[in-house]
Amino acid sequence: MVxxxxxxxxxxxxxxxxxxxxEASDLVMRTGTGSICPSQDPKPEPGAFVxxxxxxxxxxxxHHVIPGQEDQQHLWEDIDRAGLDICLGNEYGNINGPWVEGTNRYDVPDALITRAAESGRCIGLLYDEPEHLQINAAQYRKDGWFPHWGVTDGMSLEAARSKVERAVQEQVKHVQHVSGQKSVTAPSMPLITEQVFPTMFHTLARAGMDVCPKVMKESFQSLQLATALGAAxxxxxxxxxxxxxxxxxxxxxxxxxxxxxxxxxEEFASALRMGYFMGPTHLFAENIDVLMQYTPSGFKQTEFGDVWMEFTKQFIPEHPLTWKHSEADPDIVVIHSDDSNYGQNExxxxxxxxxxxxxxxxxSIFHIWHLLSRGAIPAHGSCMHIPGYDFPRHSLKRDVPLEKFPLAGGYATENGRGVHPLFYPVNNVVAYDDRVSRERLGKPKLILAGGSSLSAESLAAIFDAANHGSVVVIAAWLLPTDAPxxxxxxxxxxxxxxxxxxxxxxxxxxxxxxxxLGEADCWIQRFGAAEVRMTPKDSLGFTLDFEIHMLKR
Structure with a gap:
């Protein structure tokens, strides 16, 4: 089945x-850069854009919902006429407000949720980087400390995690209630957690959100995807x-x-293929700005648009998927409490x-990934927002004024080197949280249990796995004082x-x-009988080669 x-x-x-x-969209901050950025191209008419x-x-x-501009009847008519679905994003509201009282979070208003449900076209509500805005609460809202899902100052880690989980559960239930009021036949409208950091995936998934890792960005790809796969x-x-x-x-x-x-x-092309081979339900590009330019003569594709077109028109038809993400079948399982630490350690x-x-x-989770990647992933964090990384984009921001953009030919630094490869070798790893059951654990060859806590059920599960043939490495502090x-x-x-x-x-x-640990020059992820093997296409691993091995079972 494809x-x-x-x-x-x-x-x-x-x-x-x-x-x-x-013009209303030019009156709000549309990026997380802290300032209003005037549009660079003329405005296309809705029909041309669709x-x-x-x-x-x-x-x-x-679609980015613009606070104060939620009632856009023509948007729904145009999208429906084109036969497109729509996902509503909350990023602009997170940046500009208005915020839910006591938080830095913008929720799509109930009236718009109802309208979306009535349309039959809305496939979800996209929450932009909610883990980031819980941990770094002053990123956008500057008048106090208002984390995304509620204040947790003074709480234990377990209590803080539980508070976030309850807040998410309440919002999931609220959206289900509102979206179901007008039409019981409307498709479900899930909340989706779109994340830059590989933290809180499990907490938010447990609370009812669908999982959406960002690839490329500043991520270590194998870590990011193994964590998201495990949560899903x-x-x-x-x-x-x-x-x-x-x-x-x-x-x-x-x-x-x-x-x-x-x-x-070239990295974009590899990242699209990498994401596709993870068997996702949905895959989207952020943003159209980079794929297209709008000129007086109409839309024109950039080199990134050419990559997207090759991916959708040629690569996907030539490489039909016969597996899905839920069939991930790991040889190595990482178990860790969801501690919301990506290397900031606070x-x-x-x-x-x-x-x-x-x-x-x-x-300890950083040490585990450092070990599993043969040292390729650093031992002090799980993404590049940690000490030791100097981003070339900072030179571009310093050297070129904003009024000079867009740059048709881009900008090369003096050494011409990038810092973000895609390749970090791990051997068929999936990460679960500290509540994983024995049934979900399966039969991995190797289990590593770290983090700050471990449930009694998961402890019993991994001990049983050891008795049935797994090699289990467990942090000593996770054992209860009365452990046998x-x-x-x-x-x-x-x-x-x-x-x-x-x-x-x-x-x-x-x-x-x-x-x-597998081969040092190969990253493997297996889904049922399909083994996806990714190897560096260039010497630094910014691009990837892919092989699909169908295993006999």
């Missing part, structure tokens, strides 16, 4: 005005993938803004008061092995896991 994801395009943020709102979406093979349009699989959620062209690098390619795009056309779940022991233990001696002692357990450690980078642990 499983093609729905393909989408996210609307403009600097290229041209919103086709339906017009036609461009169709020519880009879009199945759905990701563990909690039975859809997997959306956002191919986010904002990023750290510069180059001699069409450039709208510093860091936009922050990835080359403000866990937005709590500004230090929780030293929990923070220290949360850092056989749990507190490393050694053979049944048909497997049980290793208790205070340090995942200890040489004894390195030696024990080495047989499971």
């Amino acid at each position: 499983r093609k994801p729905k393909l989408g395009i996210q609307g403009p943020v600097v290229a041209w005005q919103d086709p339906w709102a017009g 036609q461009a979406l169709l020519e880009l093979s879009a199945d759905f349009y990701v 699989k563990q909690y039975g959620r859809s997997l959306w993938i956002c191919a986010d062209l904002w990023g750290p690098d510069t180059g001699t390619w069409f450039t709208r803004f510093p860091g936009f795009p922050g990835h080359s056309p 403000r866990l779940f937005g709590n500004r008061e230090p929780v030293t022991s929990e923070t220290n233990h949360s850092e 001696q056989e749990m507190r002692t490393s050694g053979r357990k049944g048909f497997g092995q049980w290793l208790v450690t205070d340090d995942f980078l200890d040489e004894t642990i390195r030696t024990a896991v080495e047989p499971f």
Whole structure:
């Protein structure tokens, strides 16, 4: 059975005005850069814009809801006439307000949710970087400390996590209630967590949100995707993938803004294929600004638009998917409590008061990924927003005034080097949280359990897995004080092995896991009988080659 994801395009943020709102869209901040950015191209008429979406093979349009401009009747009519679906995004409201009381979060108004449900065209509400705005609550709202899902100052890590989970559950239920009031036959309207950091995926999925990792951006791709895959699989959620062209690098390619795009056309091409092979339900590009220019003679594709067209018109038809993300079948399982630490080592779940022991233990997840990637992923964080990374886009911002953009030929730094490769080798890994059941755990060859906490159910599950043949490495602090001696002692357990450690980078642990790490120049992700093998196409791994091996079962 062929499983093609729905393909989408996210609307403009600097290229041209919103086709339906017009000048009103130039009166709000449409990017997270802290200033209003005037549109660079003329405004296309709605009909021309919708036609461009169709020519880009879009199945759905990701629309930025503009606060104060929510009632756009013509938008719904035009989208319906074109046979497109729509996903409503909350990013502009997060940036500009109005915010839900006591938070920095903009929720799509109930009246618009009702209108969307009545249309039968709305496939979801996209929450932009909610994990980022919970942890870094002052990113946009500057009049106080108002985390996205509520204030957690002074709470334990467990209490803060639970508060966030409850707040999300309440909003999920509210949207279900509002969207179901007018039409019981309308399709479901899920809340989708679109994330730049590989944290809180599991918490938000457990609370009811679908999962949407950003690829490219400033991510370590294998870590980001293995974590999102695990959250979606563990909690039975859809997997959306956002191919986010904002990023750290510069180059001699069409450039709208510093860091936009922050990835080359060649990297974009590899990232689209990489995301596609994860078997997502939805895949969309952020944003159309980079794919197209609008001129007096109409829309014109950029080199990035050419990449998208090749992907949709040629690559997908020539490479039909026969698997889906929920069939991810790992050889290695990472189990970690969802501690909301990506390397900042503070403000866990937005709590500004230090929780030293929990923070220290949360850092163990970085050591695990460092170990599994043979050192390719750093041991002090899970994305590039950590010490040690200097983004070339900062030079572009310093050297070129905004009125000079867009740059048709881009901008090259003195050394011409980028910092964001796609390739980080791991060998068929999926990450679950500290509540994973024995059934969901399956039969992995290697299990590593870290983070700040572990449920009794998950502890029993991984101990049973060791007895049935898995090699299990567990952090000593995760064992309860009354744990039996056989749990507190490393050694053979049944048909497997049980290793208790205070340090995942200890040489004894390195030696024990080495047989499971796979080839140093290959990243593998397996879905049922389909094994996706990704290798670096260039010497630095900015682009990828792909092979699909169908295994006999």
